[in-house]
Amino acid sequence: xxxxxxxxxxxxSMARLAHWxxxxxxxxxxxxxxxxxxxxxxxxxxxxxxxxSLEPAADALRLTQxxxxxxxxxxxxxxxxxxxxxxTLAEFLAKRYRVSPDVTFKLVSHAHTVGRQLGLDPLLxxxxxxxxxxxxxxxxxxxxxxxxMQVIPKYHPDxxxxxxxxxxxxxxxxxxxxxxxxxxxYIRLTGNLGSALQMYAGALGDTEDQYTNRVMSEKRxxxxxxxxxxxxxxxxxxxSANQLPSTPLD
Numbered sequence: 088x089x090x091x092x093x094x095x096x097x098x099x100s101m102a103r104l105a106h107w108x109x110x111x112x113x114x115x116x117x118x119x120x121x122x123x124x125x126x127x128x129x130x131x132x133x134x135x136x137x138x139x140s141l142e143p144a145a146d147a148l149r150l151t152q153x154x155x156x157x158x159x160x161x162x163x164x165x166x167x168x169x170x171x172x173x174x175t176l177a178e179f180l181a182k183r184y185r186v187s188p189d190v191t192f193k194l195v196s197h198a199h200t201v202g203r204q205l206g207l208d209p210l211l212x213x214x215x216x217x218x219x220x221x222x223x224x225x226x227x228x229x230x231x232x233x234x235x236m237q238v239i240p241k242y243h244p245d246x247x248x249x250x251x252x253x254x255x256x257x258x259x260x261x262x263x264x265x266x267x268x269x270x271x272x273y274i275r276l277t278g279n280l281g282s283a284l285q286m287y288a289g290a291l292g293d294t295e296d297q298y299t300n301r302v303m304s305e306k307r308x309x310x311x312x313x314x315x316x317x318x319x320x321x322x323x324x325x326x327s328a329n330q331l332p333s334t335p336l337d
Contacts (some may be wrong), residue, residue: 165196172313173199176213184222191222194235196248201267207274212267212290214305215287218298219266224259230289235259236266243269265292 165173173195180195181188195213202209219237220226233240233256238255246268247253248313250261273283281299285291288298 118151126141169199171316172298175316176309178212179309180217184217185221194222194259194263197263198267201264205267205271208306209265209303210306210309211280212263212270213309214302215266215270215284216304218301224262225257233257234262234266236262236269238262238265238269250307 122277128134155237173192176195177192180186181191194216195209198212198216199209201207202212216222216235219232220235222235224235225236226237228237231239231241238247238256240247240256244253246265247255247261250258250265254267255261270283270287273286274280277283277286281296282291284299284302285296290298
């Protein structure tokens with residue numbers, strides 16, 4: 088009698104568990120939908136509920152959703168403000184260099200991650216990428232410089248070794264890490280950003296610092312693009328042309 092009833096009890100328990108799981112998933116979906124609706128209202132009309140912005144709640148929801156993704160890409164764990172900045176840069180760069188905005192977004196995100204780790208301005212890294220390769224991950228010069236940041240493998244085998252050696256130089260993630268480390272090393276050696284950039288380009292003999300000027304010009308351009316972005320907390324209807332700087336992009 089007991090042996091025959093056990094499967095029935097187990098089946099009942101499994102059915103009850105499935106019911107609770109479905110109920111929980113329904114509540115999560117409803118909660119996410121409610122937050123999304125409130126965000127739309129908040130974005131259009133400003134912080135109306137309790138006089139506070141809903142961005143912290145949105146950030147928490149976004150981080151929870153991203154953390155559950157199987158790919159585990161650190162670039163996905165972004166706050167709303169970070170994602171907005173990175174999207175702005177990616178869209179500008181994608182149009183300027185005629186590359187994929189989605190791929191560029193990942194590269195911009197990775198450049199920020201590497202910059203934070205090394206204590207290097209992420210916009211400087213992005214500017215070097217723009218000048219060196221125009222965001223072409225398979226770019227190669229006649230001198231053997233390769234990838235996004237035009238790393239020459241024969242000069243930096245130690246830095247590439249941990250990523251599998253020279254063959255990894257065309258991997259965009261590896262190339263950014265290695266290129267940024269080289270630049271950081273040159274900054275330590277010279278004690279001067281301009282000299283470090285000229286050394287990076289192999290142009291220390293250039294008394295006019297043409298390479299440095301190109302990189303810093305690109306960096307200023309990126310800063311200007313970010314400065315044009317209307318803060319999320321400011322309703323769009325309050326923005327006016329006289330709030331934007333007049334510095335030209337080109």
